Amino acid sequence: MHSEVPLVSVRVITYNHGRFLRECLDGIMAQETSFPFEVVIGEDCSTDNTRQICQEFQARYPDTIRLLLHAQNVGAQANARLAREACAGKYIAFCEGDDYWTDPTKLQQQVDFLEANPAYVLCFHNCWMKFEQQPDREMELFHDYTKADYAIPDLIGKWLIPTASVVFRNHLFTEYPEWLRNAVVGDTPFYILLASFGSLKLVPGIMAVYRRHDGGATNLLHGYRYWERMIELYCAINEHFKHRYSKEIIPVLKWFHYKLTQLALQDNDFEKYRHYAQRSLLFNTKMLLRYQHIGIFHYRIAFMGLTAISPLFFKVRVQRQVQNKA
Template sequence: MHSKEPLVSVRVITYNHERFLRECLDGIMAQETSFPFEVVIGEDCSTDDTRLICQEFQARYPDQVRLLLHAQNVGAQTNARLTREACIGKYIAFCEGDDYWTDSSKLQQQVDFLEAHPRYVLCFHNCWMKFEQNPGKAMELFQTYTKTDYAIPDLIGKWLIPTASVVFRNQLLTNYPEWLRNAVVGDTPFFILLASFGRLKLLPGVMAVYRRHDSGATNQLHGYRYWERMIELYSAINKHFNDQYSKDINPILKWFHYHLTQLSLQQGDYPKYRLYAQRCLHFTKELLVRHQHVGLFHYRYTVLYLTAKSPLLFSARTRWQAKTKIL
């Protein structure tokens, strides 16, 4: 047991993870380190026995485990931020309550790297994906990486870094921009902001497991409002960096608007379809000018343009789509 101030804070956020949480916390407490670390758990008013498990581990490790037990449900993003802000270590590691670490040297390896390489602000590693709804399916790697150094453009519009893999420098951010506080998804925007302070490094090895299951946070996102909030988020990121990354962000915004046209088509909502199609085509034209590409005349965008111009064509297309069950 370490008695000194923790060098690392492990942030765990959890909600209704009764089935998984013990494996998560066991993997953390199994870490073999030359430095002290703490575990800060944000429990968001679960409806199962998750809170009891948190209290059980605090009783077992009173000098290492701290609990943030919210009086009412605050939501995943607020819980993540409040728990992160409660971490006092020089470094912070993430592990959500339904994921788990598989290598007892994980923290030591990552902290050793960051201590030796001050220009890097975050390091991460690959993970296995475990498919809880299909126990017979073999685990797969989270990503196939093609390099080891990463920066902001690599992160835009991509889920590149598994949450359970990161260790990063604390106290780089003293003020959180409003767009990050309100983000519909939190980790990748947070990593983008961190990357404005330095480089990100992929370390070798696969040292954690990310669980895919129906009740996972990423499976709860759908509908108009999600994609609209993603547009708000990436527009705010672009503004935050004074349009420095427009060439990377605008294609993502175009794709979000195109996705909204397809939802509108499914719903038979012509006003929304027209609105999102016009915005999608705006980004397409902008990209054409920049890249001198003839993609605007691609079949998909020609149909998008014509359908947005005519309610009759829109109605015909919705009937055709429903009949052929393409969507």
């Protein structure tokens, strides 16, 4: 237990993680460090025994663990932000309540790197992916890392950084842009903002487990509102950076509109389909004219254009989709 000012704050956000939280907190408290650290837990009014586990660990480690026990459910993004803002350390590490760390030297390794390399604002590593429904199945979360240094263009529209892997510099900014406060997904937009202050480093090793389970955030259904909010988010990011990354953002916006056309196709809603198809084709034209970029999903774009011409083409496409599912 440490009574000194912590060098690192470990932010844990948790909601209905009663099955997993002890493993998460045990992995954090097992860290072997030459510096003091604190653990800031944001507990969002769980309906299981999550809050009791938080209080149990806080009683065991009163000098290390601080609890943010919300009086009412504030939602995942607000819980994450409030817990992050409560972190006092020079560095912040993330570990959500259903993930856990496996290497007791993880924090020491990452902090040593950041202390020695001031040009970097964040470092991360790969994780194992564990499937709760298939306990014998385990695999690396990402197989396709091709380099060690990353910047904003690498992050746009991609998930490259496991939440349980990051350690980053705190206090780089004091005001959160509105687009980040209201983001439908929080981590990647936050890393994009951090990357405007310096480089990101992939450090070697696999030092944590990302858990896949039925209650995980990645299993939420992606309906119209989800993709519309993703469009709003990336448009706002584009504005924030004064369109410096339009070449990377426009194909992502086109893909989001494509996803919306597929929802409209499933719902047999021609008007929505035509609206989203026209928007997607507009982004494709922008890429061609401004960047001489041939775009992505060429055959899909061609089919989309034909299907949006008339209700007849649309009806044929709907019927074909029904037949393919049969």
